[in-house]
Amino acid sequence: MELEELKSAWGELDKRVKKQDILNRQIIEKMTKDQYQNNLKKIALPEYAGTIICYLGAAYLSVNIPKIEEPLIQFFGAITIALLLILPIISLQSVRAVRKANPSSYTYLEAIQVFGKQKIKFQKLQKLNVSLGLFLMVIGIPVLAEIQGKDLSQFPLFWTLYFPIGVAFFLGFAYWVLNYYNKALTATEKMLGEING
């Protein structure tokens, strides 16, 4: 089968699409309006929901931090609040950067390069998020316990069983997620290498 032969068959597709009469004025106008709503929805729901949860957590800790007496736990509490405030902002910005890209302002090659770079940035950020999330969990437990007036040393199995199991579970989860992002990163870098090479 020769590629030249396929060119004419390819051209035939145009005629068939026209015959099917997919679009009319109403559908086209509706597409331009509804897609605007869709794009807002794509940005709004999941990212904003995550941000609100983080900010509610930060607000709860801020209100309750005066209850903490131990300086080290206070320090952990401050770090936890800072992470809960900063992480969603970084995440939202990276997602928005991709969606803000204006397709009419690039050549095709530039679009691929911008896409590849943004994807790498996004994947690295996801890796950072997973690592910081784990760190957040470790330092968040004593902070929450202190706020709720619970002495962790009174739970004999906490440090010897529950905590190590929790950490092992999250390490396994983090390993799986990081592995996924590492593979995705390698694939993106390879794609960019091929394009630029």
Add this chain to the structure above:
Amino acid sequence: MDIKEKFTKVIKANEGLIYKITTLYTDGTQDRKDLYQEIVYQLWKSFDTYKEQSKLSTWMYRVALNTAIFHLKQTKKRVDTIPFELEMERMTEEGDNAGEERIKILYEHIQHLNLLEKGIILLYLEGKSHEEIAEIVGISTSNVGTKISRIKEKLKSQIKNNDNYGT
């Protein structure tokens, strides 16, 4: 003619191009419809700023292909699509089977090319000149020629291997 009417006319005249791009750059009907709408939306967004410095088709290909690229990045989130038919199967009903089979095989092999090659071969199959491909893609005209030769070889060997395994 008002701008909406003009836009509708342009889209109607080029719906085949949008259909082909959405088929090449997505892997499911829902995603295909979403990209279809996104392309129409992006074309509409930049339609009034489109300056007739370049050919209308050049501008359309550029916006549609770039939209397909940026669409790849987005996670699969369910969005509402306008009810319209966009099925490969429907296109084949009235077509000749042999020709259709060839197109399907070609689509499958193009999926194995990298993004740059995919865009270049699509434009080549659309019958674009090397100069126009160079303008849309952003590489030199001589580079277009080199790349097309390489892609042809790549596709030929892929199709040949496929035929060998198939027989």
